[in-house]
Amino acid sequence: MSWMLGLYPIVGLTMCGIVMVAFCTVAWDGLRNRRHNMQLFRQWQQSQRAMLDERAANAVESKSEQGAWSGWRSFQITRLVAETSDATSIYFEPVDRKPIASYRPGQYLTIRLALPNQSKPEVRCYSLSDAPLKNEYRITVKIKPMPSEAFPKSVSRFLNEGAMVGDVVELKRPAGDFCLDIENTAPVVLLAAGVGITPMFSMIQSLTKRLVKRQVVLCYGNQNSKAHLFRKEIEALERSVENFHVLNCYSEPLPEDKQQQNFQLPGYLSVDVLKNILPNQQFQFYLCGPPAFMDSLFHGLQDWGVPASRIHFEAFGPATVNSLKTDAPDFAAGVEKIGPRRAHVRFMQEGDEPIEGESELGTILEIAEELNVELQSGCRAGNCGTCTVKLLKGKVKYPDGITPTVEPGYCLACVASPVGKVEIKA
Numbered sequence: 425m426s427w428m429l430g431l432y433p434i435v436g437l438t439m440c441g442i443v444m445v446a447f448c449t450v451a452w453d454g455l456r457n458r459r460h461n462m463q464l465f466r467q468w469q470q471s472q473r474a475m476l477d478e479r480a481a482n483a484v485e486s487k488s489e490q491g492a493w494s495g496w497r498s499f500q501i502t503r504l505v506a507e508t509s510d511a512t513s514i515y516f517e518p519v520d521r522k523p524i525a526s527y528r529p530g531q532y533l534t535i536r537l538a539l540p541n542q543s544k545p546e547v548r549c550y551s552l553s554d555a556p557l558k559n560e561y562r563i564t565v566k567i568k569p570m571p572s573e574a575f576p577k578s579v580s581r582f583l584n585e586g587a588m589v590g591d592v593v594e595l596k597r598p599a600g601d602f603c604l605d606i607e608n609t610a611p612v613v614l615l616a617a618g619v620g621i622t623p624m625f626s627m628i629q630s631l632t633k634r635l636v637k638r639q640v641v642l643c644y645g646n647q648n649s650k651a652h653l654f655r656k657e658i659e660a661l662e663r664s665v666e667n668f669h670v671l672n673c674y675s676e677p678l679p680e681d682k683q684q685q686n687f688q689l690p691g692y693l694s695v696d697v698l699k700n701i702l703p704n705q706q707f708q709f710y711l712c713g714p715p716a717f718m719d720s721l722f723h724g725l726q727d728w729g730v731p732a733s734r735i736h737f738e739a740f741g742p743a744t745v746n747s748l749k750t751d752a753p754d755f756a757a758g759v760e761k762i763g764p765r766r767a768h769v770r771f772m773q774e775g776d777e778p779i780e781g782e783s784e785l786g787t788i789l790e791i792a793e794e795l796n797v798e799l800q801s802g803c804r805a806g807n808c809g810t811c812t813v814k815l816l817k818g819k820v821k822y823p824d825g826i827t828p829t830v831e832p833g834y835c836l837a838c839v840a841s842p843v844g845k846v847e848i849k850a
């Protein structure tokens with residue numbers, strides 16, 4: 425019996441060993457499973473994260489497409505705000521009260537409206553003059569001093585003096601490539617003259633709302649304080665936003681205009697002024713103003729060594745397009761290099777005699793205006809498509825840098841130049 429007593433510790437120890445081994449095996453399996461589960465969990469987490477990222481990206485994309493439309497859409501004027509004695513901000517909301525497309529700061533609206541006592545509606549393009557607003561658009565329009573040949577019916581005057589809250593106009597969705605990349609942090613110089621401030625003001629508002637630490641210099645040329653648009657708003661932004669600096673130039677200051685109060689420099693805004701105030705030319709430059717202003721600054725900046733890739737400009741009107749988008753005056757290259765350059769254009773009119781004539785080479789729209797043939801136009805810079813006409817015979821040529829998106833057999837009259845003889849359906 426005593427030998428049996430001696431076995432107890434051995435049996436006990438063996439049992440303990442078995443339990444320990446079993447415990448370790450279970451624990452090891454548990455650990456392995458746990459590790460495996462963790463791996464699975466991590467994979468699941470990653471896939472969820474990727475899915476959420478994708479959803480967020482789609483949401484951003486679809487947000488920018490939300491409210492988009494094609495063709496014309498009816499909008500009502502909801503507010504008219506006099507900015508100066510000859511410029512008014514006009515706010516539009518959609519008649520259908522549905523969401524509207526957002527836009528990039530710097531883009532423009534194409535507007536179609538009927539002027540009193542006129543059977544055909546007029547089409548014009550105006551830059552959006554604010555950061556994207558919730559469900560409305562704003563443009564700011566300055567009265568053109570006199571109806572010109574190009575704009576015989578003054579839409580700008582009507583919008584300033586005749587338009588009323590509640591009037592309905594038609595709008596195309598915002599468009600245009602003169603946009604500021606607000607994600608970019610490269611320092612930027614905005615150069616504006618007169619009403620050319622409108623796309624710049626949209627850019628400034630968008631940048632300052634995001635509180636981006638980006639160096640922004642606005643150089644703004646005006647005749648005097650009477651013509652100075654958004655003065656108070658810009659001054660307030662300059663006071664409150666770090667890295668935003670403003671230089672105002674007045675070409676004809678009024679006696680009450682005080683230097684260092686309303687403006688900093690007398691005279692015109694020029695590249696020499698920029699050389700004095702900027703440390704170097706390592707900026708992105710954005711230009712908007714009358715053709716002479718754009719022309720002088722564009723070429724001045726290039727002479728100063730700024731590559732064309734860092735000069736961005738808004739072009740409304742063929743004069744601007746021709747001088748800036750094409751460096752050489754080869755608007756009619758390939759037609760006749762020597763001697764007078766004339767084109768023969770025949771406009772076919774439905775139910776009417778064709779009108780034809782010879783003209784010094786210009787755009788089809790310019791030739792039509794010379795011959796008193798009425799063609800629709802909007803931006804006059806190849807952007808909005810309003811002047812699209814059917815090309816029945818012959819060929820046209822576009823300035824370098826302009827690639828119009830029109831169906832085959834059609835052309836954009838505002839930028840297309842006839843090559844020899846052409847026939848157009850007016």
Ligand code: FES
Binds near residue numbers: 806807836837
């Ligand atoms: S008028 Fe806009 S494209 Fe010709």
